[in-house]
Amino acid sequence: MSNSALYSCIGCGLRIGEQLSSTNEPPSCMILDALSKSNDPPPPLEYDHLKQRYRETQSRVTSLSSQISxxxxxxxxxxxxxxxxxxxLVAWKGLLHPIRRLPDDVLAYIFQTCVELDFDYLLGIDSDDSDRYPGMLDTGRSPWVLGQVCRRWRSLTLSLPQLWTYFDIGWKYTDEDTMYGTCFEPLLALQLQRCRDLPLTVSYYGEELDGQYASKQRLLMVLCSRSFQWANATIRGDTAGLNHLLPYRGLFPYLRQLHLYLEEDRWNDEDEEAYVFQDTPSLQQVTIAGDHGTFTSTSAQLPWTRITHYTSKECDEIQYKLLNNVHFRLLPKMPNLRICGLDCVDAMTGVDDPIEAPRASLKLSFLHTLVLTCHEIEDSEPSSIGQLLDWLVLPNLQCLKLLDGFRTPDSLLGLLQRSSCTLLELEIIDARLGGPQLNLVIGFHKLQDLHTLVIGKYKDHMSASISDASLKRLKLVWSGKHKSIILPKLQHLVLHGRKRWTDEVLVDVAASRRDLTAFGISAGSVARLESLVIHDAVLEGEAALVSQVAQDRLQVLQEGGLLFECRS
Known part of the structure; x- marks a missing residue:
C-alpha cells in the first residue's frame, strides 16, 4: 500500500488508509514463541530489547485505541x-411531490373517486360484515379522512358539497362491536349540512327489531329530514324494515333510482305492504332483488307505469326462487320500459309448481335492451329464458344479452321474427348450444343489421367455446358470381371461452372482413370489422396466436386499423 493516505477524517484529521509500520521482527517473534512454551526467563542479552519492544507495542496499542475512539x-x-x-431529504421530497402541484380541479376529481370507491365497497359487502359499520359515518373513510391531511385539503373538501352526498347507514347490528354510537346523529347532521342542496345517494338497512338494534331509525329520521333531496336509494332488509320509511311516504319527489334487496319476512305478516315509494313522481329506475312476493301481491306499491329501467335479481343468501311467474306478473305493469335485466330460475320438475306463460303476448314498444340470466336446472322443462322470449314482442329491441341458460334457438328466432326489430347487439354466453344451432342463429336473416356479436363458452359436451366450423360461418366468401355474406354489418366480434379454433381460421375470418375491395363489394353494403376480442381463450402468459404465419398476418391487419385484444 502507498504511504499516502486515501483520505483524512473530517472530524479528527486522522489519515485513513495510511500504511502502518510492521511491528513484527523475526528475532523477537522467535524468542516470544520459544519462551511462551516454558517458564524460562528471557536471555539477559535480549531482556532490554524485549522490554523496549513491549513498551513500543503498548504505546502503539494505546495510539490505535485513541485513533479508534x-x-x-x-x-x-x-x-x-x-x-x-x-x-x-424526506421533507424535501414531500415538498417536491407532484401531488402538491396538482390543481384543485384534479384533486377534486381524485377526491370524488375516493368517495365513490368507498361507497361502492360498502354496498358490495353484507350488511352484517364488520367493515360495514358504521358506514359513511366512519371518519376514517372518505370524505372525512380527506379533510384530515392538511389545511389545503380540508378547505377543498369543505368547498365541494358533492363529496358529502353519499350516505350509508346500511349496516346490521350484530354484536357489541356494532353498538349505536351517540356521535352518529351529530355526524350525520353535519354531513347533511355540508352537502347543501345537492341530490343524495342513500343506503339503508332496516328490519323489525326492538331495543338498541332499532335505534338506527333515529338516523333514518335525521336523513329523511332531507327526503326531498333523495335521488338514488338502496334499501335492504325485510318488508317490516322497508316500512320504517312509511311515515315519509310522498316525501321523495326527486327520487330517480330505487334498489330494493328484500329478505324473506320472518314474521310473515300478510297485512304489511310496501307502499313507501308509491308516490314518487320522478322514479324511473328500479331494482328488486330477493323476495319479490311483496310486489306481486298488489299493484300499487310503485309507480310502475313511469319505470323505464327495471332489474330483477336473485340473492344467494335468500331462499327464494325467482321463477317466471314473478316476471309474468310485474312486466305488464311497466309499458314504458326501455332497459330490462331479469334473473330467472328454471322450475324443477316435481318440486316447483308448473309455470305457465300467459296466453297473450306482451308487447313492450319502447324496450331496446334486454338482459336475461338463467340459473339453469338440468333437464328442467320448460326453459325459463325460452318462455320469456316466446311471450314477448319487442319491436324496438336493439340489444339482447342471453348470459346463461339459453338452450335452443327457436325462441330467439321466433322473437326476432315476431317483433320485426332491428337488432344491433347480440350476446350469447354459457348457453347449451351445438354448432348447427349456433349456425342457425348467426345465419338468421333478421340479423342483417347486427354490428356487435359476443359468443362463446357453450356447454356442448364439455366444450367451452366455438370451433373452426362455427367460426368459418363468419368468413366472407367469394366464389365466382356468388357472394356469401353473413352478418354484413358486423363491426365488433368477441369470442369467449377456451380456444378451440385454429389461428389460421381466426385470422382468415378477420382478414375477409377487412379487405372488402378484394370482393368487389360496394361501399356501405358491408361493414368492415373494426375490433376482434378473444376472452379467456388462453391461460395467462400464453400467446394468443401460436402460428407465426398467423401472427404476421394479424400484425398486418392491426397496422391497417384492426383492434385486437386478448383478455383474461
Missing part, C-alpha cells in the same frame, strides 16, 4: 448528520 466519535457524528439529512 476518535474514529468512533467521528462515525457517531457522521451517522447523526446522515440521519438529520435523511429526515430533511
Amino acid at each position: 476518535r474514529l468512533g466519535n467521528s462515525i457517531k457524528v457522521l451517522l447523526a448528520e446522515q440521519k438529520k439529512l435523511k429526515e430533511r
Whole structure:
C-alpha cells in the first residue's frame, strides 16, 4: 500500500488508509514463541530489547485505541448528520411531490373517486360484515379522512358539497362491536349540512327489531329530514324494515333510482305492504332483488307505469326462487320500459309448481335492451329464458344479452321474427348450444343489421367455446358470381371461452372482413370489422396466436386499423 493516505477524517484529521509500520521482527517473534512454551526467563542479552519492544507495542496499542475512539466519535457524528439529512431529504421530497402541484380541479376529481370507491365497497359487502359499520359515518373513510391531511385539503373538501352526498347507514347490528354510537346523529347532521342542496345517494338497512338494534331509525329520521333531496336509494332488509320509511311516504319527489334487496319476512305478516315509494313522481329506475312476493301481491306499491329501467335479481343468501311467474306478473305493469335485466330460475320438475306463460303476448314498444340470466336446472322443462322470449314482442329491441341458460334457438328466432326489430347487439354466453344451432342463429336473416356479436363458452359436451366450423360461418366468401355474406354489418366480434379454433381460421375470418375491395363489394353494403376480442381463450402468459404465419398476418391487419385484444 502507498504511504499516502486515501483520505483524512473530517472530524479528527486522522489519515485513513495510511500504511502502518510492521511491528513484527523475526528475532523477537522467535524468542516470544520459544519462551511462551516454558517458564524460562528471557536471555539477559535480549531482556532490554524485549522490554523496549513491549513498551513500543503498548504505546502503539494505546495510539490505535485513541485513533479508534476518535474514529468512533467521528462515525457517531457522521451517522447523526446522515440521519438529520435523511429526515430533511424526506421533507424535501414531500415538498417536491407532484401531488402538491396538482390543481384543485384534479384533486377534486381524485377526491370524488375516493368517495365513490368507498361507497361502492360498502354496498358490495353484507350488511352484517364488520367493515360495514358504521358506514359513511366512519371518519376514517372518505370524505372525512380527506379533510384530515392538511389545511389545503380540508378547505377543498369543505368547498365541494358533492363529496358529502353519499350516505350509508346500511349496516346490521350484530354484536357489541356494532353498538349505536351517540356521535352518529351529530355526524350525520353535519354531513347533511355540508352537502347543501345537492341530490343524495342513500343506503339503508332496516328490519323489525326492538331495543338498541332499532335505534338506527333515529338516523333514518335525521336523513329523511332531507327526503326531498333523495335521488338514488338502496334499501335492504325485510318488508317490516322497508316500512320504517312509511311515515315519509310522498316525501321523495326527486327520487330517480330505487334498489330494493328484500329478505324473506320472518314474521310473515300478510297485512304489511310496501307502499313507501308509491308516490314518487320522478322514479324511473328500479331494482328488486330477493323476495319479490311483496310486489306481486298488489299493484300499487310503485309507480310502475313511469319505470323505464327495471332489474330483477336473485340473492344467494335468500331462499327464494325467482321463477317466471314473478316476471309474468310485474312486466305488464311497466309499458314504458326501455332497459330490462331479469334473473330467472328454471322450475324443477316435481318440486316447483308448473309455470305457465300467459296466453297473450306482451308487447313492450319502447324496450331496446334486454338482459336475461338463467340459473339453469338440468333437464328442467320448460326453459325459463325460452318462455320469456316466446311471450314477448319487442319491436324496438336493439340489444339482447342471453348470459346463461339459453338452450335452443327457436325462441330467439321466433322473437326476432315476431317483433320485426332491428337488432344491433347480440350476446350469447354459457348457453347449451351445438354448432348447427349456433349456425342457425348467426345465419338468421333478421340479423342483417347486427354490428356487435359476443359468443362463446357453450356447454356442448364439455366444450367451452366455438370451433373452426362455427367460426368459418363468419368468413366472407367469394366464389365466382356468388357472394356469401353473413352478418354484413358486423363491426365488433368477441369470442369467449377456451380456444378451440385454429389461428389460421381466426385470422382468415378477420382478414375477409377487412379487405372488402378484394370482393368487389360496394361501399356501405358491408361493414368492415373494426375490433376482434378473444376472452379467456388462453391461460395467462400464453400467446394468443401460436402460428407465426398467423401472427404476421394479424400484425398486418392491426397496422391497417384492426383492434385486437386478448383478455383474461
